[in-house]
Amino acid sequence: MTQPLCPRCHAVLHIEDEGALVFCWNCGAPQVRLSEDLITLAEQQRNAFLGQDLLQSTGPADPNPDPSAVVWKSMIRIAAAVCAFFVLPSIFLLPLSLLVPAIVLQLYASRFRKIRIGSALGARVGLICGLFMSLGMSLVSTIGLLLYRFTTDRMSEVDTGFLTRLQHLQQQAAAQGDTPGVDFLTHFTIPEFRVGIVLFTAALGVALFVILSTASGAFAGFVRARTQTHTQTR
Numbered sequence: 001m002t003q004p005l006c007p008r009c010h011a012v013l014h015i016e017d018e019g020a021l022v023f024c025w026n027c028g029a030p031q032v033r034l035s036e037d038l039i040t041l042a043e044q045q046r047n048a049f050l051g052q053d054l055l056q057s058t059g060p061a062d063p064n065p066d067p068s069a070v071v072w073k074s075m076i077r078i079a080a081a082v083c084a085f086f087v088l089p090s091i092f093l094l095p096l097s098l099l100v101p102a103i104v105l106q107l108y109a110s111r112f113r114k115i116r117i118g119s120a121l122g123a124r125v126g127l128i129c130g131l132f133m134s135l136g137m138s139l140v141s142t143i144g145l146l147l148y149r150f151t152t153d154r155m156s157e158v159d160t161g162f163l164t165r166l167q168h169l170q171q172q173a174a175a176q177g178d179t180p181g182v183d184f185l186t187h188f189t190i191p192e193f194r195v196g197i198v199l200f201t202a203a204l205g206v207a208l209f210v211i212l213s214t215a216s217g218a219f220a221g222f223v224r225a226r227t228q229t230h231t232q233t234r
Contacts (some may be wrong), residue, residue: 070121071112078111079104079128087136097106097133097209101126101217117224126217129211138206163189 005012006024082104090097104125109115149155165189173181187193 040060052162069117074111075104075108075125076128078107079125080132082107083129083132083136087133087140090133091140093138097137098212098216100129100133102220104129105217105220109224117221119218119222122221122224123214123218125221126214127210129217130213133213134206134209138202 006027007025009027011024011027054188079100082100086100087096090100101122105117105122108125109117168184170185173185
């Protein structure tokens, strides 16, 4: 049995009579003593309060979850894995990336067989796959271009050829007296303007790709819905 301690100075208390009033021999503080039954009751009430608070914070568990509900955590994981596998091949063969939503739906349906797949779910999966594929292909392409620029001298030849062609176009516009054309071509001599044009073009390409991926996912969901309906009616 552990010896009682003074809560003020933590000195060991020497209790000889259970019913006597006890003072600490070191600091003189009076000691409040509780019976074992009262301590046990207080611990039970404390545990019951903590259990009720935990239940309220987490919410009651559903004893009968809907098997047809979409588990988005698993769906996103499958989409991320499939997109990571198809990123590099899709850079060289872009139409291959439009098959990714159908593959994700197939893999998810093979794991969760009670899921009901339709055009709406397929469109959302296509949107997720489009975003993942756009991010992956943009990252890989950026790294490849940076390595190509800083490890080879071919990009300097491209820059020189572009500036030469731009100067030739400016001279043609000036010879024809096309002052607005000369002013417009002058903007391309500014590196920041060229970067802005490239980023704007890339943003348009990403938006178009996401739209196509969403449409591909919706079509794949529509086909699977028709297949499921045909299977159930047979």
